[in-house]
Amino acid sequence: MENFTPYASLAGGLLIGVSATLLLMAGRLAGISGILAGLIPFDSKDSLWRILFIVGLIVGAGLYPALGGDMSAMNINPYGLSETAHTALLILAGLLVGIGTYVGAGCTSGHGICGIGRLSVRSIIATVTFVGVAALTVFILRLIVGG
Amino acid sequence: MLNIISLISGGVFGFGLALSGMVNPSKIIGFLDITGNWDPSLLFVMAGGVLVTIISFRFILNRPTPVFGGKLILPTKQDIDPQLLAGAGLFGIGWALGGFCPGPALSALAYGNEKVFIFVGAMIVGITLAKIGLRSLNPA
Numbered sequence: 001m002e003n004f005t006p007y008a009s010l011a012g013g014l015l016i017g018v019s020a021t022l023l024l025m026a027g028r029l030a031g032i033s034g035i036l037a038g039l040i041p042f043d044s045k046d047s048l049w050r051i052l053f054i055v056g057l058i059v060g061a062g063l064y065p066a067l068g069g070d071m072s073a074m075n076i077n078p079y080g081l082s083e084t085a086h087t088a089l090l091i092l093a094g095l096l097v098g099i100g101t102y103v104g105a106g107c108t109s110g111h112g113i114c115g116i117g118r119l120s121v122r123s124i125i126a127t128v129t130f131v132g133v134a135a136l137t138v139f140i141l142r143l144i145v146g147g
Numbered sequence: 148m149l150n151i152i153s154l155i156s157g158g159v160f161g162f163g164l165a166l167s168g169m170v171n172p173s174k175i176i177g178f179l180d181i182t183g184n185w186d187p188s189l190l191f192v193m194a195g196g197v198l199v200t201i202i203s204f205r206f207i208l209n210r211p212t213p214v215f216g217g218k219l220i221l222p223t224k225q226d227i228d229p230q231l232l233a234g235a236g237l238f239g240i241g242w243a244l245g246g247f248c249p250g251p252a253l254s255a256l257a258y259g260n261e262k263v264f265i266f267v268g269a270m271i272v273g274i275t276l277a278k279i280g281l282r283s284l285n286p287a
Binding site: 009017026028040053075076086096102112125135 | 148149150152153154155156157158159160161162163164165166167168169170171172173174175176177179180181182183184186187188189191192193194195196197198199200201203204207208213214215216217218219220221222224225226227230231232233234235236237238239240241242243244245246247248249250252253254255256257258260262263265266267268269270271272273274275276277278280281
């Protein structure tokens with residue numbers, strides 16, 4: 001557990017809860033897959049708030065290292081794959097995340113943070129399902145790639 | 148008003164994801180790798196987020212209209228159907244392969260790594276394919 005960051009993660013989680021609270025005070029749920037999917041195909045009626053939310057996500061994340069946050073642990077290739085294998089895996093992963101979050105109507109933010117906050121049984125079941133399947137997938141991958 | 152709040156909310160969300168370490172795929176895999184060198188940080192992120200929403204949402208949802216005006220738009224579906232489970236399962240596999248879910252992936256675009264752009268591009272293609280597929284399965 002040497003990578004465990006309980007205080008920073010709890011503080012980040014509280015901020016995410018505050019963010020979802022703010023957006024709900026304006027009438028919308030902070031489910032990020034839903035916010036993104038609402039832009040496809042592009043329809044200018046209901047788009048500006050979605051685009052601004054995504055701009056905010058990028059700027060907010062960029063501010064963290066700009067304000068001195070430590071990003072040295074960032075590693076986007078955690079399985080230690082070759083460049084080509086990692087790119088192929090990321091494409092497959094992106095496709096599955098896109099398809100899965102649209103078909104299942106939510107991701108870690110929509111089902112996990114907002115849905116559980118609303119005490120939605122549907123969201124609780126979805127969250128348990130994707131966390132369980134993801135843990136099983138990592139278990140199988142570790143058997144294949146080692147480490 | 149929705150536009151301004153949305154920008155601020157997105158900013159707080161993105162900062163929170165970076166602070167919590169969730170923009171880092173190796174932390175996600177460290178959480179999912181329960182039989183390996185387990186990193187429970189993600190549980191603390193979820194706990195922090197839900198602790199706030201479970202209290203604040205109750206007050207917000209009990210009001211007749213949103214605090215900042217406009218209209219409250221919530222999901223209406225309540226049933227636990229095969230589509231929900233299949234979607235959550237596919238998402239779980241993709242999350243484990245890449246270490247990115249949609250929020251952290253979009254946030255991590257801030258750091259300019261081309262691999263993150265590739266993941267986000269593939270995710271947008273995936274959403275588009277799912278929209279076309281579901282529409283052809285359930286014609287309106």
